[in-house]
Amino acid sequence: MEHIVIIGNGISGVTAARHIRKLSDKKITIISGETDFFFSRTALMYVYMGHLKFEHTQPYEDWFWKKNRITLKKGFVTAVDHAQNQLIFQNEETLSYDTLIIATGSKPNKFGWPGQDLDGVTGLYHKQDLERVTQYAPDPKTCKRAVIVGGGLIGIELAEMLRSRNVPVTFLVRESSFWNGVLPAGESALINDHIKEHHIDLRLGTNLKEIIADEHGKAKAIVIQETDEVIECDLVGLTAGVSPNIDFLKDSGIELGRGVKVNRFLETNIPNIYAIGDCAEQHEPIGSRRPIEAVWYTGRMMGETVAQTICGNRIEYKPGHWFNSAKFLDIEYQTYGWVFAKPKENENHFHWKHEDHAKCITIAYDKDTHLFIGINTFGIRMRHEIFDRWLTAGKSVEYVMEHLKDANFDPELYISYETQIIDAFNTENNTTITAKPKSWKRIFSKA
Amino acid sequence: MKGIKYTGLVIFITGLAIFTALLFMGKYEVTSEIFDTFISNKGVKSELFINTFKEKIVGKTYTSQVQLSADIRSILETVNTTHETNQEWDKIIWGKSHNIAYDFIKPAGKGTVQDNKGIFWWLTFGLGIIGGLLFILPNVILLGPPGIKNDGIFLNSATNKGWIGILVFVYLVAFYLLLYFFPDLIVNWTYILDPISQSLSGGLASQWFVYGFLYCTIMTVMAVRMYIKYRHNRYQIVRTTSVLFFQIGFAFLIPEILVRFNQPYYDFKNAFPLDYDFFFDWNINILINSGGLGVFMLVWGIVLTLVIVPVMVYFFGKRWYCSWVCGCGGLAETLGDPYRQLSDKRLVAWKLERWLIHGVLVFSLVMTAATLYSFFTEADTVLGIKTQNIQYWYGLLIGSWFSGVIGTGFYPILGNRTWCRFGCPLAAYLGLVQRFKSRFRITTNGGQCISCGNCSTYCEQGIDVRAYAQKGENIVRSSCVGCGICSAVCPRGVLKLENGPETGRINPTEVLLGNDVDLMNFVNKK
Numbered sequence: 001m002e003h004i005v006i007i008g009n010g011i012s013g014v015t016a017a018r019h020i021r022k023l024s025d026k027k028i029t030i031i032s033g034e035t036d037f038f039f040s041r042t043a044l045m046y047v048y049m050g051h052l053k054f055e056h057t058q059p060y061e062d063w064f065w066k067k068n069r070i071t072l073k074k075g076f077v078t079a080v081d082h083a084q085n086q087l088i089f090q091n092e093e094t095l096s097y098d099t100l101i102i103a104t105g106s107k108p109n110k111f112g113w114p115g116q117d118l119d120g121v122t123g124l125y126h127k128q129d130l131e132r133v134t135q136y137a138p139d140p141k142t143c144k145r146a147v148i149v150g151g152g153l154i155g156i157e158l159a160e161m162l163r164s165r166n167v168p169v170t171f172l173v174r175e176s177s178f179w180n181g182v183l184p185a186g187e188s189a190l191i192n193d194h195i196k197e198h199h200i201d202l203r204l205g206t207n208l209k210e211i212i213a214d215e216h217g218k219a220k221a222i223v224i225q226e227t228d229e230v231i232e233c234d235l236v237g238l239t240a241g242v243s244p245n246i247d248f249l250k251d252s253g254i255e256l257g258r259g260v261k262v263n264r265f266l267e268t269n270i271p272n273i274y275a276i277g278d279c280a281e282q283h284e285p286i287g288s289r290r291p292i293e294a295v296w297y298t299g300r301m302m303g304e305t306v307a308q309t310i311c312g313n314r315i316e317y318k319p320g321h322w323f324n325s326a327k328f329l330d331i332e333y334q335t336y337g338w339v340f341a342k343p344k345e346n347e348n349h350f351h352w353k354h355e356d357h358a359k360c361i362t363i364a365y366d367k368d369t370h371l372f373i374g375i376n377t378f379g380i381r382m383r384h385e386i387f388d389r390w391l392t393a394g395k396s397v398e399y400v401m402e403h404l405k406d407a408n409f410d411p412e413l414y415i416s417y418e419t420q421i422i423d424a425f426n427t428e429n430n431t432t433i434t435a436k437p438k439s440w441k442r443i444f445s446k447a
Numbered sequence: 448m449k450g451i452k453y454t455g456l457v458i459f460i461t462g463l464a465i466f467t468a469l470l471f472m473g474k475y476e477v478t479s480e481i482f483d484t485f486i487s488n489k490g491v492k493s494e495l496f497i498n499t500f501k502e503k504i505v506g507k508t509y510t511s512q513v514q515l516s517a518d519i520r521s522i523l524e525t526v527n528t529t530h531e532t533n534q535e536w537d538k539i540i541w542g543k544s545h546n547i548a549y550d551f552i553k554p555a556g557k558g559t560v561q562d563n564k565g566i567f568w569w570l571t572f573g574l575g576i577i578g579g580l581l582f583i584l585p586n587v588i589l590l591g592p593p594g595i596k597n598d599g600i601f602l603n604s605a606t607n608k609g610w611i612g613i614l615v616f617v618y619l620v621a622f623y624l625l626l627y628f629f630p631d632l633i634v635n636w637t638y639i640l641d642p643i644s645q646s647l648s649g650g651l652a653s654q655w656f657v658y659g660f661l662y663c664t665i666m667t668v669m670a671v672r673m674y675i676k677y678r679h680n681r682y683q684i685v686r687t688t689s690v691l692f693f694q695i696g697f698a699f700l701i702p703e704i705l706v707r708f709n710q711p712y713y714d715f716k717n718a719f720p721l722d723y724d725f726f727f728d729w730n731i732n733i734l735i736n737s738g739g740l741g742v743f744m745l746v747w748g749i750v751l752t753l754v755i756v757p758v759m760v761y762f763f764g765k766r767w768y769c770s771w772v773c774g775c776g777g778l779a780e781t782l783g784d785p786y787r788q789l790s791d792k793r794l795v796a797w798k799l800e801r802w803l804i805h806g807v808l809v810f811s812l813v814m815t816a817a818t819l820y821s822f823f824t825e826a827d828t829v830l831g832i833k834t835q836n837i838q839y840w841y842g843l844l845i846g847s848w849f850s851g852v853i854g855t856g857f858y859p860i861l862g863n864r865t866w867c868r869f870g871c872p873l874a875a876y877l878g879l880v881q882r883f884k885s886r887f888r889i890t891t892n893g894g895q896c897i898s899c900g901n902c903s904t905y906c907e908q909g910i911d912v913r914a915y916a917q918k919g920e921n922i923v924r925s926s927c928v929g930c931g932i933c934s935a936v937c938p939r940g941v942l943k944l945e946n947g948p949e950t951g952r953i954n955p956t957e958v959l960l961g962n963d964v965d966l967m968n969f970v971n972k973k
Contacts, residue, residue: 011898040897040898040899040900042897042898042899043897043898043899043900043901046899046900046901049597049598049599050597050598050599050600050601050602050603051597051598051600051601051901051904051936052601052899052900052901052904053601056900056903056904057899057900058900059898059900059913059914059917061793061794164598164599165598165599194592197592198591198592296897296898297894297895297897300894301894323893323894323895325895325897325939325940326939327938327939329592329594330592330593330594330595330679332938332939332940334895334939334940358592381892381940381943382940383892383893384892384893384894384895385892385893388893409890409892409940409943410943411680411681411682411931411934411935411943411944412682412931412943412944412945413681413682413685414680414681414682415681440947440948441948443947444947444948444950444951
């Protein structure tokens with residue numbers, strides 16, 4: 001029987017395993033050195049915050065794996081010998097495979113800062129990172145201050161975590177405004193204010209110079225590049241992005257770039273080896289997507305796709321329209337289609353902000369054709385399916401405005417802002433659009 | 448702010464301590480007037496009882512209701528045994544011994560509590576309410592900006608089955624045991640509510656009045672907590688107001704006021720089979736003999752169960768009842784909210800749930816069928832089983848133990864909807880309608896789910912919401928009471944409770960999870 005071995009028990013590896021099991025009877029083994037069972041990495045923050053217990057982050061009960069004949073093996077793979085179709089483990093054990101799926105995910109970036117490997121310095125990615133944060137910053141007495149370096153989605157999550165236990169936080173962000181490489185200026189400014197509202201010491205345009213150790217080799221302070229200011233702290237969070245976790249493949253003969261190079265079928269240069277999820281790097285970017293996408297749902301979709309290919313239905317990885325979501329402290333964010341930080345040559349941005357300073361939207365559209373390109377929403381939920389359909393159908397921005405009520409996904413009885421948004425759009429563009437009432441017929445039509 | 452909060456806690460605990468200490472206070476004397484009233488009201492024919500009671504208890508002052516109750520019950524037992532041996536059936540005094548003892552002890556109280564009803568109300572209910580509010584109100588500031596604030600829930604011994612949780616559990620179970628089985632031991636609680644009861648129904652407070660008043664008080668104070676915790680969420684605010692309105696208005700005030708006007712005590716929203724004794728002969732007789740309003744109540748009760756309930760479930764899901772109207776649901780959504788994360792999410796729990804809740808539904812229907820059969824044919828037994836016995840066992844096992852002692856007493860251990868999920872026959876009925884014929888569903892928002900598990904964890908009904916959300920499937924489950932918390936705690940805006948057309952309600956739509964249409968067509972066809 002064909003033996004499929006998957007390195008990595010994250011969302012992509014586990015999705016691949018589940019779908020291969022659905023489609024076939026092949027022997028499946030999942031290897032992880034991190035945890036015994038699959039868990040949702042995105043939920044680690046909630047364990048520290050006390051919203052969840054670690055067991056709640058595991059989507060499947062422990063019996064699930066045996067019942068579905070998926071063997072779980074704990075261990076770290078140190079090398080792949082593709083000539084022998086063999087994996088070599090840290091403890092020198094070996095394991096043979098017929099087909100190999102590399103799904104090893106990411107690791108936090110470290111940019112060679114002095115002191116980056118000291119005790120009390122951590123990323124926020126692995127379960128072990130959560131354990132470190134809990135160890136070094138269990139409460140404000142043990143951790144008088146924490147410094148977070150890197151203003152992305154993980155950085156703000158770590159800040160939220162620490163604040164939930166009243167640990168004072170200094171947040172160093174390289175950019176002049178939070179996440180402004182991705183978010184348009186208005187939105188980025190809104191999040192800056194929201195961060196400060198949560199009593200987080202936000203330092204924009206600030207870089208880390210070095211981390212200083214105490215006599216036990218534990219971080220005790222950091223130095224800021226620009227000012228040489230020293231900030232004493234008991235925990236340093238390094239959250240300046242992630243990169244593929246593929247060091248163990250260095251001399252394997254598998255083609256590597258920043259990640260494991262794959263074609264659209266998620267195949268590497270070695271015929272029976274595939275790579276999926278965060279660690280896979282497309283030869284050519286797909287649409288406006290990056291060649292490496294460290295996003296939860298792309299990992300899942302690659303897992304679904306590679307399972308098809310391995311089970312005899314060779315199929316291209318074709319992610320649909322870009323979408324994503326996040327939560328910045330109390331403000332939810334969703335995006336559908338592309339809204340770039342700076343509008344491209346042919347694009348206009350329509351921006352609306354609510355007076356409460358906690359809700360806003362930005363819509364990108366083509367200046368000339370008025371084609372709807374994308375939407376960012378803050379504090380308002382939108383229906384994924386509707387925007388996906390509108391993007392496919394190439395609807396105009398006016399159409400989107402007119403039918404905005406169909407797209408609203410806020411809980412029932414919430415105040416809705418479509419009228420305000422459309423009024424603002426009309427004023428800005430001298431149009432006379434009025435909102436159509438929400439229509440179940442349109443929402444559920446398959447067009 | 449924290450100072451205010453902890454002061455509130457101390458005041459609350461003081462109130463609770465005095466409330467508890469009340470049970471150990473006061474003096475009791477069954478005077479000859481009290482005794483004669485009882486004898487004539489009950490039509491007691493046993494000279495043995497009358498003589499023994501007069502000799503041993505009447506005129507004697509007791510310092511403990513426990514002792515008085517024990518003496519009364521001991522006489523009862525001796526007397527009834529004697530009459531049984533002699534086959535003097537008409538002389539036996541029927542009824543639960545603790546209820547008979549209650550009838551003697553309630554008017555027998557004298558001393559501090561009796562003389563200071565108002566003061567003791569303030570020292571118990573008053574301090575409890577003030578302390579509770581002082582503990583809760585500072586959260587407006589302490590919780591920070593509006594949003595989901597579940598910080599520390601699993602780190603706190605009160606909400607994570609720690610020692611505080613266990614203490615609350617023990618207290619609640621003890622309370623329910625006293626309430627259901629030992630009303631004669633809690634007469635002091637009834638005294639402090641006599642003035643309020645008299646102003647409503649005109650009568651003195653019974654243990655059920657205590658329970659009703661306490662229920663409303665707790666719901667109101669804990670509703671304030673809900674208003675603060677979910678102040679960003681209009682669905683929660685309106686829903687909380689709704690359950691509060693129906694509890695205070697329909698379950699508490701209207702029945703009391705009806706009694707004042709010599710009408711049957713009736714809760715217009717309490718639907719059969721949750722209201723399991725609706726078709727009991729005594730209830731039907733009361734309603735039929737109460738004139739026009741009584742007959743209306745009888746018809747209303749039948750229409751409520753057969754027409755209004757299923758039609759409303761078709762349009763809105765069972766939530767319209769379970770988390771907007773129902774009293775049990777109301778307590779679960781206010782007092783029980785801090786415990787919702789304790790529900791069991793395992794698959795075995797779901798299996799147990801389906802056996803138990805449908806079992807109780809069948810039990811209640813069989814009991815009612817037997818009751819109605821007996822009512823119309825005037826036969827005592829059905830298939831050789833005494834109808835009264837079926838009613839007795841249902842009342843004891845389901846009515847008292849399951850819905851009360853386990854249903855609420857176990858909040859800090861099993862979560863806040865144990866009764867609603869595993870036991871309520873009305874919920875089972877509504878659930879069947881919701882599952883097979885309803886416009887309600889929880890819509891999953893395409894591919895936005897990140898499997899974090901907040902929805903499943905905070906589902907009080909133990910539904911593994913995430914299992915559906917991560918597959919892009921809508922959630923259509925008979926047990927969902929539509930509390931809306933899964934949608935509230937979702938960090939990615941994935942879940943929305945809504946009523947829509949039946950087509951497309953269960954099956955996921957074609958563009959699923961953001962993966963390209965071609966692939967998903969393939970997967971869906973498989």
